[in-house]
Amino acid sequence: MTEYLYMRDVDACYIGDFEATVKQAGDDWIVLDRTAFYPEGGGQPTDTGTIKWDGGEAKVVRVTKREGSRHYLEGPVPPLGTEIMGIIDWERRYGHMRAHTSQHIISAVVWDRWQAKTVGNQIYEARARIDLHPLKLTEEDVRWIEEECNRRISEAIDVQIYELSREEAEERAGVERCNMELLPKSVKKLRIVQVGDEICPCAGTHVKNTSEIGTLKITKKESKGKMRTRITYELV
Ligand SMILES: [Zn+2]
Known part of the structure; x- marks a missing residue:
């Protein structure tokens, strides 16, 4: 099992480089004992970056959680047991954290x-x-959402990440609000992301304070079927 270093707390989401050991190696992939690379999933894309070791270097082009945690490489593959240094493409990852x-x-x-x-x-x-869902928005509603988001962002709210038992999370967050009924029953402990009073289970990477997000600008509103609305936005 690979240890995901960013899972621990919000400070750990800022680990941009780390040391690890190669535990498995294939034609174009490796598995590490620990990693700070985020594997694609939950709507958040894979991290990319570089691994370096004594006498070698390769690009990390994709990380997945299927079939173990695989780091797909472009370049030479380090042999089993190699101690490597992993370096994440930080601008890309930080953009994901803000978004x-x-x-x-x-x-x-x-x-x-x-x-x-x-x-x-x-x-x-x-x-x-x-x-x-279920939601239908007017242009005025869209502008209101944008303003309300920016108001909360500008309050410079701290973000916290910690674990809760499933029962406690369901009680505090509300089962419906966070789609908790979709989580497998076997999951008893949840990683919680808290922004102000709002808590939700989430395995992604996040910034420490909402002031790092910048200004949110909604660029598009689309109807995606009956009472389903898609909002597209960017951070400037
Ligand atoms: Zn999240």
């Missing part, structure tokens, strides 16, 4: 006013899209 944290804020703002759920999301570098 992911802002997604929690939009989800909370929309839930608080309309009790509409976040039913899909895709994060990119400093931009994202989010699908909300």
Whole structure:
């Protein structure tokens, strides 16, 4: 099992380089004992970067959690047991952290006013899209969401990451608001991301304080079927 270093708390989301040992090696991939690379999933894209070792270097082009945690490489593959240094492409990752944290804020703002759920999301570098249901929005509503998000962002709220038992998380966050009914019953402990009073289980990487997000600008509103609305936004 690979230890995911960013999981521990919000400070650990800022680990940009780390040392690890190669535990498995294939034609174009390796598995490490520990990693700070985020494997694609939950709407957040893979991290990319570089690994270096005595006498070699390769690019990390994709990290996945399927079939163990594989780091796919471009270049030579270090043999089993090699001690490597991993370096994340930080600008890209930090863009994901800002976009992911802002997604929690939009989800909370929309839930608080309309009790509409976040039913899909895709994060990119400093931009994202989010699908909300059941929800129909006017142009005026869209401007209101943008303003309310920016108001919360400008309050410079600390973000916390910690573990809670499933029961406690369900009680404090609300099962419906965070789609907790979709989590397998076997999951008893949840990693919680808290932004102000809003808590939600999430395995992604986030910034420490909402002031790092910047200004949120909604660029598009689309209808994606009956009472399903997609909002696309960027951070400037
Ligand atoms: Zn998240």
